[in-house]
Amino acid sequence: MASRSTLIALLVVVSCAAAASAxxxxxxxxxxxxxxxxxSTWASGKNFAVGDKLVFNFATGAHDVxxxxxxxxxxxSISNAMNTITNGPATVTLSNDGTHYYICGIPGHCGQGMKLAVDVGSGSGAPSSPTGAPAPGSSPGTPSTPGSPSSPSTPTSASARLAAAPALAVAAGVLVKLALF
Ligand SMILES: [Cu+2]
Incomplete structure (x- = not known):
């Protein structure tokens, strides 16, 4: 029962994080x-990451990407086009990092400003890096009571949390791998 609800909670967390990452x-x-x-004004100040999508809203025939x-x-110039999309609206997934360039191929339109350059980062902005955080095992502020024997009884909730920690770490690792793809 407990493991099942933990699994469901993990799935919710993973799917939410995946949805938020793109x-x-x-x-x-x-x-x-x-x-x-x-x-160029539109793109400035935006952080594009691998996995993000660009949605080009245009009527088919009026423009292309x-x-x-x-x-x-x-x-x-579209003489060395890498990809041409003529059906609008078009969704383009930024599948690798670096700068991506898009122009409209209808004669004259690029010269009138229909050109877009986006800088795609490698998506290294990983959330909540635990660098510098205290080790989770260390319990600071435990009062040392000399003379009295330390009680070894651990609350079950705490041990359950400790048991869940490796599973969370694995889930985070899977997330990172998913994000890399
Ligand atoms: Cu156009």
Whole structure:
């Protein structure tokens, strides 16, 4: 019973954490992917991580999304396109780190500002790193009572918590591995 509810609690924690770790960014926010917004302004100050998604909102035929190299971005050229998406709206998953460049391939649109560069970090911003935290086993402030024998009776709740700790560590390890994929 207890182990079952612990497992369910762990699953909830894991699924919540997984959902929170990836972010969907709507390119251009309410304006979408079109002529007008300044996408370098839109991208500035945002932290893109591996696993996040870019949502390009546009009507099919009006625009498209072409992933290009830096030179393609700089020159508004799609001659060396890595990926072209013509159906809108389009969702692009940022599957690796580095800078990703997207432009609109409709003639003239990139020159009118439909170009986006996003800096994708490696996602090293791991939550709650225990660096510097006191070891969980050490119990500070235990009053030493000389003369009286230390009572070895441990409360069951405490031992249950201690038993759950390795499972939590394993779950955290799995999370990290999942995040890396
Ligand atoms: Cu366009």
């Amino acid at each position: 972010t969907d960014f709507t390119v251009g926010d309410s304006q979408g992917w079109t002529i007008g917004p300044d996408y 072409v992933e290009v190299s830096k030179s393609g971005y700089d020159s508004c």
